Amino acid sequence: MFHKEGTPSIIIAIIIATALAAVAFTIPMPIWLHFVLVALSVFVIVIILQFFRNPKRRTVLDDTTIVSPVDGKVVVIEKVKENEFFKDERIMISVFMSPINVHVTRYPIGGKIAYSKYHPGKYLVAWHPKASEENERTTVVINHKNTTRIMYRQIAGALAKRIVNYAVENDTVVQGTDSGFIKFGSRVDVYLPLDANIKVELNQKLRGGESILASF
Template structure:
């Protein structure tokens, strides 16, 4: 399935590629035309691959049966755990937290999903630069969004979409005061990026640095209630 963010992009890109192939047929030698056409076709299939949107299911009934006194947190993005560190969150929570950073390469699914269910109490977009996403400064200097969801047990979970060197557009669907479900889409970032999630200090971390995670499926933390 192709994500909605890719429909218009793929349509315009296909038109441009077809025009380039037609022009190259008349203007270039046969050998160069063949190589050029193959390159554009491969590039277009990469774009189709990038905008894929596989179906993900996280069944909360299982956690209700097993985690009665705990809040389970799932990964908000596909990618690799870049870092796990104690850090002071100074935008909204104003306290020390455990920050998990997930790096999304151009080959990962770039759909972002709510890590918890609850009420969205804060959403803000921050314009900024486009440094490489795995650098420390990118979290505050790059273009990013901040979203906070309050669970039905009163836990506030903050997470950020952070643009990278290739990313030039962050899309966020989260709306303040809306009720959201764990695993549902809250945004999309194009072409390489990062997602940070801030958890309470008493959280039990279930992943380690360098581990690959799947958005909407991988359990990354348990928070005692």
């Protein structure tokens, strides 16, 4: 299964791959160049398809847990001052996505969208300390029914040039369902209450919608 955000890119990749294959089989050239063009056409298709894959995830709905919104590796777990919405101290967990990770973003908890905002910005490398506040990003806050509020932030990186965010204020969302997409690598920061019970550690690899970040 492939994400709907990848449809234009997949169509373009198919056109490019077809053109390369057509050149390889219709224009006289050294045999090695035929193989190079065919290999390149296959490579283009494989890379684009793997990037936009959207594997089904089995989220165990639980009102006491916060799941990772994305696939990737935990690169930061620290207490920070959150200045956009809460304006107080929170535990921030940052998950870095490489270009080979699944790039679907999923809701970490269920509840009502209290805040959803897009911010234009820079394209610093995703692991840069200032990327969370200076890069292109979206910020989403979800009100859980137990009154806990969780915030997550999609952050563009040096390669990511488009963030897709489906969260609309006042909509009710289900934990683990599709909340957006980030094209070509980046990171997601999740802001948790200080008393949250953290379940992950640095460098741990996570699966979006399944791995548990913390519990209430």
